Amino acid sequence: xxxxxxxxxxxxxxxxxxxxxxxxxxxxxxxxxxxxxxxxxxxxxxxxxxxxxxxxxxxxxxxxxxxxxxxxxxxxxxxxxxxxxxxxxxxxxxxxxxxxxxxxxxxxxxxxxxxxxxxxxxxxxxxxxxxxxxxxxxxxxxxxxxxxxxxxxxxxxxxxxxxxxxxxxxxxxxxxxxxxxxxxxxxxxxxxxxxxxxxxxxxxxxxxxxxxxxxxxxxxxxxxxxxxxxxxxxxxxxxxxxxxxxxxxxxxxxxxxxxxxxxx
Amino acid sequence: xxxxxxxxxxxxxxxxxxxxxxxxxxxxxxxxxxxxxxxxxxxxxxxxxxxxxxxxxxxxxxxxxxxxxxxxxxxxxxxxxxxxxxxxxxxxxxxxxxxxxxxxxxxxxxxxxxxxxxxxxxxxxxxxxxxxxxxxxxxxxxxxxxxxxxxxxxxxxxxxxxxxxxxxxxxxxxxxxxxxxxxxxxxxxxxxxxxxxxxxxxxxxxxxxxxxxxxxxxxxxxxxxxxxxxxxxxxxxxxxxxxxxxxxxxxxxxxxxxxxxxxxxxxxxxxxxxxxxxxxxxxxxxxxxxxxxxxxxxxxxxxxxxxxxxxxx
Numbered sequence: 001x002x003x004x005x006x007x008x009x010x011x012x013x014x015x016x017x018x019x020x021x022x023x024x025x026x027x028x029x030x031x032x033x034x035x036x037x038x039x040x041x042x043x044x045x046x047x048x049x050x051x052x053x054x055x056x057x058x059x060x061x062x063x064x065x066x067x068x069x070x071x072x073x074x075x076x077x078x079x080x081x082x083x084x085x086x087x088x089x090x091x092x093x094x095x096x097x098x099x100x101x102x103x104x105x106x107x108x109x110x111x112x113x114x115x116x117x118x119x120x121x122x123x124x125x126x127x128x129x130x131x132x133x134x135x136x137x138x139x140x141x142x143x144x145x146x147x148x149x150x151x152x153x154x155x156x157x158x159x160x161x162x163x164x165x166x167x168x169x170x171x172x173x174x175x176x177x178x179x180x181x182x183x184x185x186x187x188x189x190x191x192x193x194x195x196x197x198x199x200x201x202x203x204x205x206x207x208x209x210x211x212x213x214x215x216x217x218x219x220x221x222x223x224x225x226x227x228x229x230x231x232x233x234x235x236x237x238x239x240x241x242x243x244x245x246x247x248x249x250x251x252x253x254x255x256x257x258x259x260x261x262x263x264x
Numbered sequence: 265x266x267x268x269x270x271x272x273x274x275x276x277x278x279x280x281x282x283x284x285x286x287x288x289x290x291x292x293x294x295x296x297x298x299x300x301x302x303x304x305x306x307x308x309x310x311x312x313x314x315x316x317x318x319x320x321x322x323x324x325x326x327x328x329x330x331x332x333x334x335x336x337x338x339x340x341x342x343x344x345x346x347x348x349x350x351x352x353x354x355x356x357x358x359x360x361x362x363x364x365x366x367x368x369x370x371x372x373x374x375x376x377x378x379x380x381x382x383x384x385x386x387x388x389x390x391x392x393x394x395x396x397x398x399x400x401x402x403x404x405x406x407x408x409x410x411x412x413x414x415x416x417x418x419x420x421x422x423x424x425x426x427x428x429x430x431x432x433x434x435x436x437x438x439x440x441x442x443x444x445x446x447x448x449x450x451x452x453x454x455x456x457x458x459x460x461x462x463x464x465x466x467x468x469x470x471x472x473x474x475x476x477x478x479x480x481x482x483x484x485x486x487x488x489x490x491x492x493x494x495x496x497x498x499x500x501x502x503x504x505x506x507x508x509x510x511x512x513x514x515x516x517x518x519x520x521x522x523x524x525x526x527x528x529x530x531x532x533x534x535x536x537x538x539x540x541x542x543x544x545x546x547x548x549x550x551x552x553x554x555x556x557x558x559x560x561x562x563x564x565x566x567x568x569x570x571x572x573x574x575x576x577x
Binding site: 013019030082108109111113116123124206211221244248252 | 397558
């Protein structure tokens with residue numbers, strides 16, 4: 001856009017950067033808080049120290065929570081990618097009113113607020129004896145992340161010509177191998193970013209967890225939640241800072257994946 | 265775009281039609297029409313089945329159950345829904361929820377529009393830098409963000425230190441554990457949700473239109489009001505309904521930053537289940553929330569479509 005570099009534009013730009021500062025600076029504050037030399041939760045007084053990091057990453061409770069979350073996130077993200085990816089391929093191959101209905105169903109978990117989903121899961125899980133089990137938590141997260149993986153795969157298939165797959169079928173490929181060798185490679189950026197979205201979602205979700213998990217399944221977000229209730233434990237700062245830094249790295253990685261997609 | 269879709273559609277029909285005629289020789293188990301439908305849609309069914317089965321069993325069914333509970337617990341009938349009209353405690357929570365969500369939405373969409381406008385008008389390198397500062401907060405855990413605000417807004421936190429240091433306030437002002445703090449936290453959370461759809465709408469605007477408007481003698485301001493703004497109305501509708509809908513169901517920020525003193529509907533529902541065990545009230549409020557959200561989403565989509573059609577003609 002050819003905008004003259006005039007005063008109104010510079011003013012707008014300044015306000016926009018102020019808004020971005022409002023968005024970003026609070027997150028940066030977490031990092032010095034996590035490096036505090038004080039024994040309680042506060043900003044550093046006399047110098048920086050990594051002692052809270054050492055404490056958290058040697059504490060069996062936090063380590064167990066990280067391990068559990070990693071497992072649940074991997075399982076749920078993989079399951080959601082398979083379910084959402086196949087549904088996206090179905091919509092891409094056969095556009096029409098059934099595809100439209102399928103899309104509505106798949107996006108439903110995104111529209112329903114977490115608290116309402118949590119109520120539903122809680123009731124059903126209680127009757128299926130799935131409360132506080134790995135299976136229960138993984139199924140709930142799979143359902144809640146299917147919209148993300150579906151949307152990601154659908155958007156990377158958007159520009160792919162349906163005839164490519166038909167050509168493979170005509171040349172003798174079976175239904176399955178046509179999908180695996182033609183469609184899946186083309187959808188790879190969407191599959192990867194959907195997987196990443198779903199994975200990140202699990203680390204953040206707390207509302208549903210408060211209902212369907214208690215003693216056995218204690219994911220990281222649950223520990224942070226409990227720590228936030230009394231806000232004196234510096235471990236919260238350490239974990240929040242680590243999550244923030246990992247998120248920033250993940251976004252840079254996603255940026256590279258998407259740049260590759262644009263390049264090819 | 266539309267042309268290309270219909271073209272693909274026709275092609276898909278053609279090819280499945282030819283499959284059908286070949287397959288017709290093989291077996292004849294189903295009556296004609298049903299078999300033709302099945303043949304044409306078999307791939308679709310196989311691919312969609314896992315997601316459909318999982319969603320129906322583990323999501324739609326439990327939601328239906330919540331709906332049933334809302335009219336059967338503790339007694340059958342609409343007694344729970346009557347509370348919306350009679351119970352002043354519930355009404356207070358609803359009014360507060362709508363109030364805070366509206367303030368959040370107006371601020372987030374207003375500032376978000378400005379940021380998206382600058383974003384769309386910036387050269388690629390600056391745009392990527394700005395997007396980074398938007399996407400990181402967008403993806404960072406809500407818990408970490410709530411925590412950041414607790415650090416910032418506390419009695420001895422940086423915000424109060426600065427206010428006192430600048431002589432703007434004599435003593436620390438209370439921002440945490442009240443509606444002001446919750447609103448700040450919610451705007452912070454929702455800004456990226458407003459910026460991204462607005463930016464998506466602005467990115468696609470044909471710059472030639474603006475050049476033409478200026479060339480025909482319109483001032484920059486008139487060009488913005490008469491050309492640019494109407495073109496972004498679909499984006500505004502999308503951002504507004506998205507942010508408002510998310511705000512209505514918000515849980516983490518009000519609970520943590522509000523410290524239990526700013527009760528919004530989501531927290532009220534969870535108290536009714538986990539503490540006071542009133543499933544009827546909780547499921548009634550859930551259904552009220554869900555139906556409002558579905559209606560608002562539909563209205564947002566409708567508005568978006570009408571505005572888009574208005575621009576096209």
